[in-house]
Amino acid sequence: MTDAREVPLVTGPRRMALLSFDDAAELPESAGYEDVPTGYVLVVLWHEGRVLMVYERERACWELPGGGIEPQESPRAAAVRELREETGQWVDEAELRFVGHTRTAIGEARTVLGGAVFTAELRRPRPFTANDEVSAMHWRSGSEPLPGAGLVQTVDEYIVELCREKPAH
Template sequence: MTTDQQPHALATGPLDVRLLALEPGPEERTFGDAPVTYALVALRHEGRLLLVLERERGTWELPGGGIDPGETPRVAAARELREEAGQVIAPEALRFVGFSKTAFADRPVAYGAVFAAETTAVRPFTPNEEIAAIHWWSGEPEIPGGLLQTVDTYLAERARSTPPA
């Protein structure tokens, strides 16, 4: 597909990531053109958004990752939040926002389940093999240490404006 044939992106980001759509639920929805392979969490505390610095990509992004076999996207989202950022939110406390349809430079198009939550209790973070740091983002255009994944910040803003189901 040439550049002029690519679908219009809602948002673009570093590493040639393109958000093609934010699709509504239900959470159990499936898609004929690509699988739901990942889950993301837009977690806020006192109005600030949690971002993680992913070591390999060098980008500040929403906590999240792959859905394990037999795992629901909601459970995967809570697990990834805990593993990547040390923050604990019960799966049932997450608010389902929708499905992001994302094009990546080095992988096929995939869907991700997007969830949102608020927390009053921030837990300490310990860097790990995958995540170098966390940052409670207040909207600054740059964060030292990595590139800001603007596709994720776009999704987080949409999550903020999406009413509960």
């Protein structure tokens, strides 16, 4: 397990640092970290070779869809809920493939949070409607520039590449 003072795998805007990534073969979905609870989820959603990125209003940053896990909610259920709330896209829990666990340091205090990363392939995207949290979404190919202004969360880009290296087949 990684200490928050160790060198991160990658850093990003808004004082975010990815401290570790343990893939599903190393740390199963049901395990998680012993010292840091799994408090958030990320969804790497694919459609025709492109990954879904959302523009998060408050952070003014392009990122992966995801968010906090509610009390009594499983990470898998949180991934489905967050994806639907942020983007209007629907996937069934069974369609999600668990990719791995993350440890992320956030903010000035470098608070360490545990996360669960899921991926899925979407056959038919639904239309997007802006909401209080997300003002835009974009199906991104590779590292193409994203529309409009705003930062891109490089921590999430790093996670996308880790998922790209682990095909769902």
